Structure formats: structure tokens, C-alpha cells
Amino acid sequence: MAKADQVVALLAKTELFGGLADSELQLLAENFREVRFGKGEMLFARGDPGDHLYLIAEGRVRIATSTDEGRELSFRHVTTAEILGEIGALDGGPRSAEAMALNPVVAWSLERRVLRELMSRQPAIAGRFIDFLCRRVRDTSDQLEAIALHPLHVRLARFLLVALGERQAVPGKRIPLEIGFSQGELALLLGATRPKVNEAFGTLEETGAIGRTIDRVFCDPGKLAAVARHDDG
Numbered sequence: 147m148a149k150a151d152q153v154v155a156l157l158a159k160t161e162l163f164g165g166l167a168d169s170e171l172q173l174l175a176e177n178f179r180e181v182r183f184g185k186g187e188m189l190f191a192r193g194d195p196g197d198h199l200y201l202i203a204e205g206r207v208r209i210a211t212s213t214d215e216g217r218e219l220s221f222r223h224v225t226t227a228e229i230l231g232e233i234g235a236l237d238g239g240p241r242s243a244e245a246m247a248l249n250p251v252v253a254w255s256l257e258r259r260v261l262r263e264l265m266s267r268q269p270a271i272a273g274r275f276i277d278f279l280c281r282r283v284r285d286t287s288d289q290l291e292a293i294a295l296h297p298l299h300v301r302l303a304r305f306l307l308v309a310l311g312e313r314q315a316v317p318g319k320r321i322p323l324e325i326g327f328s329q330g331e332l333a334l335l336l337g338a339t340r341p342k343v344n345e346a347f348g349t350l351e352e353t354g355a356i357g358r359t360i361d362r363v364f365c366d367p368g369k370l371a372a373v374a375r376h377d378d379g
Contacts, residue, residue, distance in 0.1 A: 150175045153254055156201055159227035162278040163271075170268055177264070178254035189231070189245040189253070196234015196241055198255045202226055205251030206327065210334060211243045220334030223248070223327070232282075235261055236275060248327060299349040301336050303373040306356070306365055320357060320364035 153175035157163040163171065178201065183189055189200060192211060200207075202224055209230060210220040221243060224230045234241050235258045265272040309323055325332065333343045347363075350356045355369035 149180070152203070153178045153201070156203060156227050156254070160201065160229050161281070162229045162232065162274060165274060166270055170270055173268065174256070174264060174271070177260045178256050181253050181255050183247040183251040183253070185247055185249050187247050187251075189247065189251075190234075190241050192241050192244045194234075194241045196231065196237065196239055197258050199229060199231045199235035199258070199261060200245075201254040201256070202228050202230070203252040203254060205253075206248045207251060208246050208248050208331065208334070209243050210246070220331065223331075223335065232275070232278070234258075236279075248331065298336060298338050298342055299346040300374060301338075302343065302346045303350060303355060303370045305332075305336065306350075306363065307367065307370050307374055310365055310367060310370075320366050323363045323365050324361065325363065 150172065154168070154171045157166075157171050157174055163174065166174075180203075181200075183205075189207060190196075190198075204226060207224040207230060208220055209222050209224060224245075230245055231241070233239075235256070238258060265275065306323065309325065310321060329343055330340050333340045336343060336346075338346075347356065347358065350370070350373065351358065353369060353373060355366050355373050357364040
């Protein structure tokens with residue numbers, strides 16, 4: 147598959163560009179350039195100039211911020227067919243968070259200058275950006291609300307339900323789930339410590355919502371949903 151076709155296929159799966167016409171996706175794809183990062187390498191640090199947008203082809207990237215005292219909060223993980231760096235690429239301001247490769251990453255980058263030119267020529271691309279950023283603000287608000295207002299086991303149940311996606315349970319059987327990263331990384335995403343996350347897993351086990359082995363979690367979606375709704379009244 148040609149380079150542009152690979153990028154078009156990825157862009158079509160993204161929340162940001164997925165609704166664009168094929169001609170618009172092709173125009174975007176022709177301007178992306180491949181970049182690679184090793185495990186632990188920074189794609190960008192907080193305060194760096196926002197001069198590129200990234201489309202992930204392979205690997206996992208953690209988006210996080212930290213205080214002067216060293217406390218860290220992970221906003222999200224970015225994986226295949228997801229976009230990061232969109233805010234800096236849009237306004238040209240300094241990066242508001244850091245992005246680090248959790249494993250080897252293959253990505254495609256688009257320069258801010260080129261993106262702005264394409265947006266001026268293709269109003270549909272600008273419209274997709276507006277819609278996407280509005281959703282991102284809502285998602286961030288929901289995440290902050292969850293951290294502030296809900297017990298950790300409820301947040302964990304909601305995370306596991308999202309990770310399960312549309313997978314359907316077989317009556318009487320739990321669904322196996324490989325989270326794909328460490329409990330320490332999960333703690334950063336949930337705004338907690340690793341021991342507290344382990345306690346939350348234990349709480350979900352006591353309710354029958356999950357079972358655990360060394361490398362897998364076995365989920366009962368119905369019971370997880372009941373836990374996730376617990377504090378909603």
C-alpha cells in the first residue's frame with residue numbers, strides 16, 4: 147500500500163478527520179511525513195512550540211502533565227488511528243502537556259503551517275476541528291468531574307467498560323480483557339496511586355464484576371455497569 151493510501155486509511159478512522167470526503171483525506175495525507183520514536187522518547191515536552199500534529203500508526207503514547215513537586219497526572223493514552231498535538235498545531239502556542247512513547251511508536255506528522263493552509267482552502271477541515279475540540283473539552287470536563295466526585299472503584303469500572311467497547315458477553319462467561327499497560331500507568335490515568343488502584347480492583351472482584359489472572363482481567367459488563375452507575379443516584 148502506498149504511503150498516501152496508508153495515511154488516508156488511518157485518517158478515515160480518526161475522530162478528527164473521519165467525516166471528511168475522500169478527496170479531502172487524500173489532500174491531507176499527501177502532506178504527512180513519517181516519524182519514529184523509541185520507548186521512553188518524548189514526542190514533545192510541556193512548553194515546546196506547537197509546530198506539528200501527530201497521527202499514530204503504531205504504538206502507544208501517554209499524554210501527561212506534572213507539577214513542580216513531581217506529581218503527575220495522565221490525561222489519556224493515544225494509540226493507532228488517533229491524533230495528538232492538535233491544540234498546539236492549531237494555535238501555535240506552547241505545548242500544555244508532554245507526550246511520551248510507552249513503546250516503539252510509528253507516527254505521521256503534519257506541520258502547523260501546512261495545516262493552516264489546508265484549513266483556509268478546505269472549510270470542511272476547519273469545521274471538523276471545531277467539532278473535535280468541542281468534544282475534547284467535554285471529555286476533559288467529564289474526566290475531571292469523575293476524578294473529583296466519584297470513588298476510585300467507580301472510575302475503574304467506567305474505564306473497563308470503555309476498554310471493552312462493543313464486545314458482547316456470553317451468558318455465564320466473563321470477557322477477557324488485556325489492558326495493555328502497567329497498573330502504574332492506569333493509576334496515572336485514573337488520578338490515583340498504584341496501591342489504591344489495586345484496592346479498587348479488589349473491590350470490583352468482591353462484587354463479582356471482574357476476575358483477575360497475572361496478565362488479564364475477566365469482566366462482567368452487566369456488573370461493571372451496575373458499579374459505574376452506583377454513584378449516579
